[in-house]
Amino acid sequence: MNGANEKISGGVGLAVRGLCKSFDGQEVLKGIDFTVQPGEIFVIMGPSGSGKSVLLKHLIGLEEPDAGEILINGEPITTPEIAAKYRMALVFQSGALLNSLTVGENVGLYLAEHRLKSPAEIEKIVSEKLTDVGLKNVMDKMPSELSGGMKKRVAIARALVIEPQLILYDEPTSELDPVSSVVIGNEILDLQRRIGVTSLVVSHDRDLAFGVADRIAVIAEGRILTIGTPDEVKNFNDPLVQSFLHADFKREK
Amino acid sequence: MLLFWRTLLALPLAWRHRQKVKEQFFEIGNASLLMVCMLSFFIGGVIALNFGPPLVERSFTNAVGGVVGLGIAKELAPVMMAILIAGRIGSAMAAEIGSMRVYQEIDALRTMNINPVHYLVLPRVLAISVALPMLVVFSILTGWFGGAMVANYNHLMDIPFKVFFADLKDIVELSDVANGVFKSFCFAVIVGVVSCHQGLTTIGGPRGIGRSVTKAVVNSIVLIVIFDYILTRFLLK
Numbered sequence: 001m002n003g004a005n006e007k008i009s010g011g012v013g014l015a016v017r018g019l020c021k022s023f024d025g026q027e028v029l030k031g032i033d034f035t036v037q038p039g040e041i042f043v044i045m046g047p048s049g050s051g052k053s054v055l056l057k058h059l060i061g062l063e064e065p066d067a068g069e070i071l072i073n074g075e076p077i078t079t080p081e082i083a084a085k086y087r088m089a090l091v092f093q094s095g096a097l098l099n100s101l102t103v104g105e106n107v108g109l110y111l112a113e114h115r116l117k118s119p120a121e122i123e124k125i126v127s128e129k130l131t132d133v134g135l136k137n138v139m140d141k142m143p144s145e146l147s148g149g150m151k152k153r154v155a156i157a158r159a160l161v162i163e164p165q166l167i168l169y170d171e172p173t174s175e176l177d178p179v180s181s182v183v184i185g186n187e188i189l190d191l192q193r194r195i196g197v198t199s200l201v202v203s204h205d206r207d208l209a210f211g212v213a214d215r216i217a218v219i220a221e222g223r224i225l226t227i228g229t230p231d232e233v234k235n236f237n238d239p240l241v242q243s244f245l246h247a248d249f250k251r252e253k
Numbered sequence: 254m255l256l257f258w259r260t261l262l263a264l265p266l267a268w269r270h271r272q273k274v275k276e277q278f279f280e281i282g283n284a285s286l287l288m289v290c291m292l293s294f295f296i297g298g299v300i301a302l303n304f305g306p307p308l309v310e311r312s313f314t315n316a317v318g319g320v321v322g323l324g325i326a327k328e329l330a331p332v333m334m335a336i337l338i339a340g341r342i343g344s345a346m347a348a349e350i351g352s353m354r355v356y357q358e359i360d361a362l363r364t365m366n367i368n369p370v371h372y373l374v375l376p377r378v379l380a381i382s383v384a385l386p387m388l389v390v391f392s393i394l395t396g397w398f399g400g401a402m403v404a405n406y407n408h409l410m411d412i413p414f415k416v417f418f419a420d421l422k423d424i425v426e427l428s429d430v431a432n433g434v435f436k437s438f439c440f441a442v443i444v445g446v447v448s449c450h451q452g453l454t455t456i457g458g459p460r461g462i463g464r465s466v467t468k469a470v471v472n473s474i475v476l477i478v479i480f481d482y483i484l485t486r487f488l489l490k
Contacts, residue, residue, distance in 0.1 A: 060364050083366060096361035098353070110365045113372065162365070 011039040011198030012073050012086050012165040014059070019068035021054060028054050030222040031068070036215075038073075041192055041199045043209040046219035047244060052202040053093070055219070056170050059200065060090045072166070086166065089159035093171040095151035097143040097158070103130070104139035107158045129157040133187060149180030156187060167191070169201040173208050181205065185212050206245060210234075218244065256374065256450045257442070263368075263375045270376045277380030281342050285388055288341070289334055293325070293392040296333060297399030300324050306409040317410065318417040319424025321400035326425055326433045330392040332481055335440035338385055339473035343448035346377055347469035350452025351462040359453070369453065378445035385441035386434045393430060397421065432488045439484060444473045 019032040028051045036042040046052055057063040059070060061077060070077040072086050097106045105112075107129055108122040117125065123139075130138060133153040143151060152172060159167055169188065173181035185208050191197050203209055209216055210230045217227040218241050226236045234245065267274065304324075305317045350373055353359050359369050397418075404412040412420075451469035455461045 057360075062360055062363060088364075090361075090364045092357050092361060094357055096357040098358050098361070099356070100349075109367070113365070113367045158365075 010165065010196045011192075013038045014042075014166060014198065014200065015071040015074070016055075016059070017069050017071070019055070019058060019070065020066045021051075021058065021063065022066055028222050029058075029065070032219070032222075032224055034217050034224060034227055036198055036200055038198055039192065039196045040214045041188060041201065041212050043201045043203060043213035043216045044219055045203055045206070045209045045216060045244075047204060050219045051222045052204075052219060053170055056090065056168050056200075056202050059168055060088060087162050087164045088166045088168070089162045089164040090168045091152070091155045091159050091170065091172060093174055095143070095148075095155040097151060097154055099143050101143075102139065103135075103141050103143065103146070103154050106143065106154060107139075107161055109158070110161050125161060126157075129160045130154070132160060133157045134183065147180075148175050149177070149183065152176065152180075152184060153187070156184075156191075160191070163195075164197055166198045166200065169199065169203070171203055171205075172201060173203065173205045178207075181208060182211075184208075188212050220244070256370070256453070257446045259370045260374050260378050260446060263371050266371055266375065267379055270371065270379075273372075273376035274379045274383075277376050278384050281338070281380055281384040282388070284345075285338060285341055285384075286391065288337065289388045289392050290395045292333065292337060293330060293396040294399035294402075296329055297321060297325055297396035297401075298403040300329070300396075301400040301403040301410070302407065305404055305407065305412070309410050309412075314410075314412060315416075315420045315423075317404055317412055318401075318420030318422075321404070321417075322397055322421035322425040323429060325396035325400070326393050326430045328433070328481075328485075330389050330396055331433045331437040331440060332477065334385065334389050334392050335437060335444060335477045336474055338381065338388070338441070339444045339448075339470050339477065342381060343444045343469050343473050344466045346445070346448040347451040347455075347466045348462055350449055351455035351465040354453060354455045355458060355462060374446075374449040374453070377449055378442060381445040382438055382441045385444070386437045389434055389437040390430075393433065435488070436481065436484050439480060440477050443476045443480060447473045447476060 014036040016032055016034050019029050021029040032055060044052055044055065054063065058065055072082055075082060098109070101109065104123070104126050108126040111117045111122045111125065126139060130136065133156050135150060135153055135157065138146065138150065146154065172184050172188070176184065188199055188201065189212055192199055201212065213230055215227060215229055216233045218225045218233060220240050225238055225241050226233055228236065233241070300321050301317065304320050308314065308316050308320065362369050362372060401414050401417045404410045404417050405414055448469040451465040451472070455465040
């Protein structure tokens, strides 16, 4: 979904209209509608199995919808020129680093494969991007030598190399300790401040969602229940939303 | 078939991926050369042992070199080596690409606008297509040597090296060796494409990877045997 021929700086707007998807007769997405403003951090939260990751795969073009459309700055994502015009990146839940490549090779893969820079320039950019996400002296390490949090930060660095106008994060804090989760959350905020990138975060981490989001959408069973600012979502009077937001342990005293 | 066609269309990019082709080529060579030589030496020996004594007994001593030479060059070396490579290299290809698919590494490539066929399949198919015919040349030579050793030292034959190779040279022509090498090239393409296809279509977790590996090896072997007949029929004309 990326190309570096025609550079358009700043974040892009995203609109999803009536998105539907079924797998083997089971409806996963049942008419999803939302818009994301350029430079906004938009968080989609919902319980496991609500269709969040499937939605994300549609947004990056890894899945094709049964019905509905996705627009980037008003242009359908299926338009061939979209890939050359806008740069998008996805930070996978698992990081999805190529295990046979070093961290440096992973981060510089996009530039190397598309021959956009010389090897020396790639090394410099990779080092810069890794420093941006708080990682030093890891370029020659293999992904298997990194912790979960480090892998996610490397995945973010790999996304940054593309100089994206839209970054999609799939459960960026899952499997991370609270400190690492905060580091990742701050990273998302910092990127928006520094490069004005549009961020779409899919997560069921309530702390992350209310900590970084400009707006939040709550999704359950393939439908969006509500969209609004963190305060609006907190006060939204719907039993499903409230039970998701206030789920807690009940321990007798 | 579709993957084969896509790989063919990607051929103009071969030079660009030469480094990856080189890496794969050396991996295949390192992993297989010793095994190929050992296997071929004993196959040559067994052929000589099986066919030599009856031929000598019937006064066809000068046919031993030819039978061993022809059998190895035209049939046994290309087929056995292709089966060996399907088990040794094809399984590894299917497992590697399959695990990349399961752990979303291939999705990650796609999001970076990197075509998995160009990045993963093309270098592997090219490397195996160059490596297998070369391994088959080694296989033919060591197979002949194995046959000659047995023919020389087995008391039922006692055929000197010089005589064995002179008889072999009388019957085996360069075109026979070329036929065997050409067949091995076709088998290499089959193993490469089938194994990569199984890897790319892997679904599920580790169990899915195991299934893909098994299918890659079994399907490759079945196709090798079928195409062996078709190619032999075609090359006979």
